[in-house]
Amino acid sequence: MNKTVKFIIGIVIGVIAYAAARFGAEALGLGPLLASMIAGAVGVLAFFAAGKPLGYVVFRKK
8 A cells, every 4th residue: 555545545544534533523512613623633643643654644753
C-alpha cells in the first residue's frame, strides 16, 4: 500500500471520528461551537493515532 492511500485512510478515520464526536457532543447538549471544538480535537487525535501504525506519522527519538 503506498503512502497516499495510507494518508487517505487516516483522513477518513479522522472524519469519522470528528462526526462521531460532534454527534456525541450535540447529544450531551453542548453548544455548536463547543461541540465543534471538541470534535475537531478528537478528529486530529484520531488522524495521528491512525497514522502511527499506518506509518505516515513517525516520532523521532533524540
